[in-house]
Amino acid sequence: MRLTSFTDYGLRVLMRMAGTPDRPFTTAELADELRVSRNHLAKVISTLSAAGYLETRRGGGGGALLARRAEEILLGDVVARLESDQALVECFSPGGAACTLTPRCRLKARLAGAEAAFIADLNRSSLADCVYRPFEA
Numbered sequence: 001m002r003l004t005s006f007t008d009y010g011l012r013v014l015m016r017m018a019g020t021p022d023r024p025f026t027t028a029e030l031a032d033e034l035r036v037s038r039n040h041l042a043k044v045i046s047t048l049s050a051a052g053y054l055e056t057r058r059g060g061g062g063g064a065l066l067a068r069r070a071e072e073i074l075l076g077d078v079v080a081r082l083e084s085d086q087a088l089v090e091c092f093s094p095g096g097a098a099c100t101l102t103p104r105c106r107l108k109a110r111l112a113g114a115e116a117a118f119i120a121d122l123n124r125s126s127l128a129d130c131v132y133r134p135f136e137a
Contacts, residue, residue, distance in 0.1 A: 073127040
């Protein structure tokens, strides 16, 4: 299984913010620190906010903060949410009927089970288990 860069960036943002949970971060700040596109990161932050993982504030002193304690944010739930638009295989996508094996395929159920097991295993850990604190001299 391969996660999208969108999910990778989302996890990095959450891990970094969990390292300093009371401090708001701007998109520009995080993009610079994580060395990713500011525009791409803005979409990631918007999705994390809509999912209830981040709280965003505009204006001076604004930015994004964790909306919940790191212990309450399960990694599998985050991955499932950020990957929700990405089908594991074509037949999992809405209207995905291009595969000629679909009517009698015996692999689809196994792949669905493996995907569910992957998310369940990640849910054994919370964001608190992956907090990132940058080295500060």
